[in-house]
Amino acid sequence: MPDQFRLNWPVDNHTVNQYFGENPDFYAPFGLPGHEGLDLFAPANANVYAAADGQVYEADHPDNHPYGLQVRLMHTVGNQVYRTVYAHLAQVFVQPGQNVKAGDRIGLADSTGNAFGSHLHLTLKLDGAQTPGYPAGVIDPWPYFQTANPSNALIVYTTEPLNLRSGPATSAQVLTILARETALTVLDNVDTARSKIGQANQWLQVKTADNQAGYVAAQYVHLTGQAAPPTTLVVYAADVLNVRAQPSTNANILTMTTSGEALTVLGDIDNGRARIGQQGQWLNVKTSAGFSGYVAAWLVSTTQPSPTTPAQTLTVYATDILNLRAQSTTNAPVLASITAGQALTVIENDLAAARAKIGQQGQWLYVQTSDGQRGWVAAWYLSENPV
Ligand SMILES: [Zn+2]
Structure with missing residues (x-):
């Protein structure tokens, strides 16, 4: 863990191209276990700043030096001496002996010396430190950035x-x-x-x-972390879905959803989330109308379907007063009373099949009223034409 010494970003763009110790194969011919510093993204002539308060002790381009034109700063913290090296520069604005503050512009980035393209190479040294395989004093600069400011x-x-x-x-x-x-x-x-x-x-x-x-x-x-994890998981029906009494295709159908209907998952959320989209899995859900039951997990998703093509709808009209029932049988509880002439929206996957039932004795259709109530109505009391 680093001590009090901290590094500020020496360039405006905070993107690391290469970390300390990376690419050992590339650095092996140079006698290094890996990259000996931090390469930061910096286009040609991007500003380079002092990473910490310090004093310039070198600002030049030694012959054939792999770092090219460079600035070296010394930072004395208590009884420890750190050194930062800024390599591959195009220009320098400081000279040896000069004191600089963190953030002072000291040069411009480029690719002088041994560099494939413009970037800022930063080396950090701590006098007396030794990272195995690296030149004396060289240490990983990255941990010193972490808690800067x-x-x-x-x-x-x-x-x-x-x-x-x-x-x-x-x-x-x-x-x-x-x-x-x-x-x-x-x-x-x-x-x-x-x-x-x-x-x-x-x-x-x-x-x-x-x-x-x-x-x-x-x-x-x-931004708001540590908050309670979400307590509700909402999924969307990929199609008109059967809501069943049990997690099985043999189980009674309690209600049907519209395509894209939001369903609240009941029970353990993580368990529910893991089932989404999985063939053969079921989700215990609650519909917007308050029905609880099971839907096929492979027919729901967490993303709300975008209403690209409006779903085809089939509207039917009651030819008489009739009952909206909980099941497709005259024995089922009555949910509501439908007045003659009332328009009902059919909720079925296969609208052609639904249409074929209209007016047929013994057939039932699952519908939704204009106030959102859903249930079964006797198809023989329905007409496709307004009454
Ligand atoms: Zn480098």
Whole structure:
């Protein structure tokens, strides 16, 4: 764990291209176990700032030096001496002996020396320290960034189990899977990061409580963490669905949903969530009308279907006073009384089959009234034409 010494971002863009110790194969020919610093994204001529208060002890381009044009700062903290090295610069604005403050502009980024493209390479040294295999004093700068400006730290929380990735893309390697409501410290500029929260196609660079750094999709984090996890899970019917008395296709149909209807999952949410979309699994749900029963889990999703093509509807009219019943039988409880001429919307998957039942003795149709009540009506008291 780092002591009091902290590093501020030495460039405006807070994107790490290469961490300390990465790419051992590439660095083996140079006698290094891996990358000996931190590569930060920096276009040519991007400003480079002092990462901490200190004094310049070198600002030049030694012949054939792999770091090219560089600035070296010394930072004395108590009885410890840290050194930061800013490599591959285009220009420097400081000279040896000069004192600088954290955030002072000291140069411009480029790719001088041994660099494939413009970026800022930052090396951190601590006099007397030794990281196995690396030159004397060289240490990993990254932990010193983590808690820089703790008062400004932005903490976000995952809204669902989320992948922590090695880069800002869904193609990047998954480093770990974060549990729901995991607290993450944002490493990007706080204001920029704040504007990304909840947004699709945006990424946040974060670190976990145990200092694992990576990227998460900004869409799935929020600011209010530690709150009670969601107590309700809502799913949407992918089609007109049967709501059954038991989790079986043989069980009685209690009611039907409309396509896209929101259903509240009953019972354990995590258990319910795990079943969504799974063939052969059932979900215990409550409909908007208050019916509780079971729907096929493979026919629901967590995303509300967009109303692209309006669903085809079939409207029928009562030819007489008739009963709206709980089941498709004259013995079933009466839910409501339908007046002659009242319009009813048929809720059935197969509207052609439903249409064929209209006016037929012994046939029943599942309908919804204009005030949202649903039930079964005798098809022989229905007409497709307004009465
Ligand atoms: Zn580098």
